[in-house]
Amino acid sequence: MSLAEAVDRFVPDGSAVAIGTALEALIPFAAGHEMIRQGRRDLELVGPISDALFDQLIGAGCVRRVTAAWVGNVSEGLGQCYRRAAEDGVPRRIEVHDHTNFSIALALWAAAWNVPSLPTRTLLGSDILSTNPHLRVADGLVQVGAMRPDVAVVHVQRADAMGRAHAWGPLGITEEAGLAADRVVLTCEELVDASVTLSDPNRILFPETKVVAVVHEPGGAHPSPVQGYFKRDHSFFRAYAAESRTAEGFNAWLKRWVLDLPGRAAYMKRFDVGALRVKGTALSSPVNFADE
């Protein structure tokens, strides 16, 4: 399936979208950019921290609400579009449901286990309790209300056409996001035969019954890193931080990198992909699944 079709069919206006769930790596920038290109509106973005992608979706006016622990540009600092939206309502006002990294994970586990809330000690004494209506204190513990995304958008190293995804490196809250979400859209560096994914069922991220789309989108996480495939493009984040300092600068950036491009293949031609590509090999030691 093409990314355009996947976003069109499975990420309608108004969706609650979990995206960027592995924190700084494997961020589905290509999918986010496609949402922008399609003029998606009134999204609720759900994630732990977001390294620039939430900022871009907010700046493009796609977002109604942010449910997250941190929104900015990890190596560069504040998110300028996030600031403009929250401070000045530019391009539109957004609602912010603050979380901590742990509490957003628990919100997803609550949804995965289909209970109204899960308890924790984190957030006790924090003013975040007063800004997020889905957090409340009872019996000396914080009850974190369930967050069920309509869709989790996840970038992985490899997947097969049936939706069995292999991802590696730290996974943040990816597993709970996929289990909690109504459906999962996958983008992947490599579309592989089922014999590859099924050779290691322990590494399969989600039950395929949750997965509604598998999109082969190499480089779909740029400028974020992909273990074994791409290094992080630090200078791209730095340039984005500088250019997004003003709304005009952001709009120029957006035109150049998203709106004027038909898709990821064209995007990948606009920078030195080779310099970012991982060339080395550090293979996992295989394990034997034989049964006799």
Place this chain on the structure above:
Amino acid sequence: MSLAEAVDRFVPDGSAVAIGTALEALIPFAAGHEMIRQGRRDLELVGPISDALFDQLIGAGCVRRVTAAWVGNVSEGLGQCYRRAAEDGVPRRIEVHDHTNFSIALALWAAAWNVPSLPTRTLLGSDILSTNPHLRVADGLVQVGAMRPDVAVVHVQRADAMGRAHAWGPLGITEEAGLAADRVVLTCEELVDASVTLSDPNRILFPETKVVAVVHEPGGAHPSPVQGYFKRDHSFFRAYAAESRTAEGFNAWLKRWVLDLPGRAAYMKRFDVGALRVKGTALSSPVNFADE
């Protein structure tokens, strides 16, 4: 470390021991037998289902309490020692804290996250609510009280000396048991170099900070299966079911297979290991952890 030393140091009388957490596979029979040999007393056994090992520890008089969803002999039916203990107090009375498979997992997650309880809909309408004091109904949900084992005893395919364990196949409640437990004792088919385990940090089961002992004990899960290493020894389970039908029969079985043997190496000489060994190869497709 030898298994005798590990059990001596880390599984004292009165311990709450999570064991057999992967359900029917990877059951640490060798470790359980060593507890019997050392005359361990007043243990609380914690697990989901137990395929014969709980029955043996109960029959040997090691157990004060069972906190589990199911105790018996999976392919053969009832646990005869469990019956004698629960029905007749032979060799001693035991306390039973009933669970379901899901609720024992939640009890361990509650301990892992250090909260008093976690909510669920499972168990609503079940009389198990009346026999386990750690379950209560509040606001239409069951609150499953946290269960923190003193020690989780886990058999894995391979581990290094620092306690980094690789296990594969379905893992049941192994991950939450290790996270919840105060400490983890590992037995493994292969003691490998750290370069093997660290080649795939996603497959490492537990943080090494939880692991207090790594014991190289090939065949330590017999008669339960070990993916890639050993088939299940069905006839051994069948013979155990037959012999354990009476207390005398069980005691004879125990003498022959546990008490009269110095350890696992001697045990492994008493049956046709070769017939059970997995000879085939079905390797997982490796993944690349390279960073540049």
Place this chain on the structure above:
Amino acid sequence: MSNGAYTPQELMVAVASREIRDGDLVFVGMRLPILAYAVARNNHAPNARGLFEVGLLRDQPSAKFLGTMGDPPNVAGALWATRMSNVMALMAQGLVDLGFIGGAEVDRFGNLNTSYVGPPATPVVKLPGSGGGADIAILSRRWVTLMSHEPRRLVDRVSFVTSPGHGDGSVGWRKRNGLLGSGPAAIVTTLCVFRFPERGGEAYVDSIHPGHTLDEVRANTGWAVEQPQDVKETAPPTASELVVMRGLAS
């Protein structure tokens, strides 16, 4: 018990397999249920998938003998090997269409006892316990139990409810008590198939297996079985159903 062409167990497997709809996510147990799953997959439900509480998802059941669901052949070729709590999460979300539960005894409201015969503190028989049974009974959308038809197994009221069916049999008991799914869809025995009113209540005879009678059912059931409105005959296993189950059961 058999008419010679098939065994009572084979009939039970065939009946159970027909409860599986194409595309269903099925919580599969061992023995007869896994055969039923195999029959369905290979006949009318090629897109069904099977979950195993040990932490596995499969499409095709293993062609090799399984003593337990944790046996290596059940892992090889699995579509997902994970934690049990993840499998339970899917069921808690209402995504498991059908579950199978074994039981020592079932009562007329579909409640199962696999825990205690006699008082729990001083049991006459200590049964193994719930395992995942209560989870399936409470969380799956609908479930089926298979049982040898004996008066000691089909009892008026179980003394201990491990896995709740329709509780006290009152209409809406499950919903009132917060249980998630609709409960037992059928009790498949060696003599007949019981079903339940949609919103709960007492089991009624839906069909009687070929060669058996209502009197026989009544004589072997621990509660007063009412006269069914129309007594259907259970459809026997088809040739293609038998081929699959016989291929696997060896």
Place this chain on the structure above:
Amino acid sequence: MSNGAYTPQELMVAVASREIRDGDLVFVGMRLPILAYAVARNNHAPNARGLFEVGLLRDQPSAKFLGTMGDPPNVAGALWATRMSNVMALMAQGLVDLGFIGGAEVDRFGNLNTSYVGPPATPVVKLPGSGGGADIAILSRRWVTLMSHEPRRLVDRVSFVTSPGHGDGSVGWRKRNGLLGSGPAAIVTTLCVFRFPERGGEAYVDSIHPGHTLDEVRANTGWAVEQPQDVKETAPPTASELVVMRGLAS
């Protein structure tokens, strides 16, 4: 600001590294804290281990440049790559000995604000938020924050408590409110080191960095800094500390 032999940041890293004890499990952040962790590992704390909230456990920090903790060199050689909630589980169990938290502003009771300047509904500045900061502040056994010493950063009271230190500064505030750890152990600034009374309260000057004065500290702090009982001088970075941090910071 520097005496020429080292920069203020290098002094801060050295001070922070000394908060790490051998065998500690440390919740490591990026930038200065990861340098502090590297210095400790290579000097007095060879058995320390570092947790990263992204879902990683390490012994040696990567020798390569990291823009973020999710960068590939931080994964290669990791001792555990897992879910964030598992890392948080260890912290919730009280197993994280020391955490580092960054902050836009800190107040005299050690509370950090990384959320809002001005009213949350109509903020003057929207800061990025907690990330894992509040988790560390509430759950780790003790924590340290590093900050440039400016009056706008060291304020009397933060307007929004993202990550609580000692709350309103009353004795026992953390315990009374159910927070797990003992809270902030130190605020390490470009001018001095603040510490706190054991059961909570107001930050006091524990040591002043070489070349700086109490007057300078007072002039750059948003609350009335009390006269310390004895004004120590912060020990400068040792040669071996500098070697490690300079080797990594490039």
